[in-house]
């Protein structure tokens with residue numbers, strides 16, 4: 001059995017809050033104990049003739065981590081086929097208007113059903129993934145025949161949406177109904193593969209779980225969200241510890257920093 005010999009995961013353990021990594025950091029300090037001689041880099045050409053494409057996949061999913069998972073519900077253009085699948089080439093890219101991006105990889109033969117449905121119907125619901133959902137979510141990534149959906153095989157529950165046809169996932173802490181605002185297709189690098197695609201989605205409605213969202217619907221409680229992040233290989237990450245680090249302003253910081261004061265007085269044209 002996978003994971004044999006490893007400790008059980010304790011879903012009930014609380015998230016700890018610690019100090020920041022280096023509380024005494026000041027402007028110009030860079031990274032503590034940095035050793036340039038131990039920090040050399042290797043140049044990699046993603047398109048080198050002898051480089052298998054899967055190496056780019058493995059490098060990028062392990063190096064661009066953690067990635068949030070967008071769990072996307074769609075229906076086909078004729079409204080007959082439902083789909084529910086996870087995607088971690090996913091991010092919120094702005095809040096005004098609320099915009100999200102999802103990337104669909106190419107694969108042998110047909111493009112991903114979710115991508116096809118988004119192109120046909122222009123609608124979806126993006127649902128968050130909490131720790132207690134991950135096995136059900138992973139099951140939804142099975143490459144079943146078109147028309148057999150994650151809803152059929154995961155045991156997750158459908159809840160009605162307000163502004164789009166696809167259902168939202170009742171188990172999710174936050175669901176975002178949205179409409180497609182743009183689609184970009186990329187020709188596959190290798191023959192026989194479907195196009196890859198990028199879809200921009202604008203939110204039309206939010207649904208936040210009672211008890212996980214505050215009074216004015218401006219904050220989701222991390223203890224309730226318990227997000228799962230996708231890492232490299234078949235690894236996932238949890239958030240078990242956080243720290244706070246406020247973002248400051250030049251006008252606040254400059255008067256008390258020798259470095260920022262000296263930069264302010266420099267003529268921009270004299271800088272390298």
Ligand SMILES: Cc1cc2nc3c(=O)[nH]c(=O)nc-3n(C[C@H](O)[C@H](O)[C@H](O)COP(=O)(O)O)c2cc1C
Nearest residue numbers: 085086087088089103104105112113114141142143
């Ligand atoms: C956690 C997770 C994240 C995934 N992220 C992506 C992704 O970002 N892009 C992608 O094309 N496939 C991704 N997949 C694979 C798809 O979920 C899988 O191909 C699925 O069968 C697509 O479903 P569909 O063809 O019904 O749309 C991911 C799978 C898992 C388990």
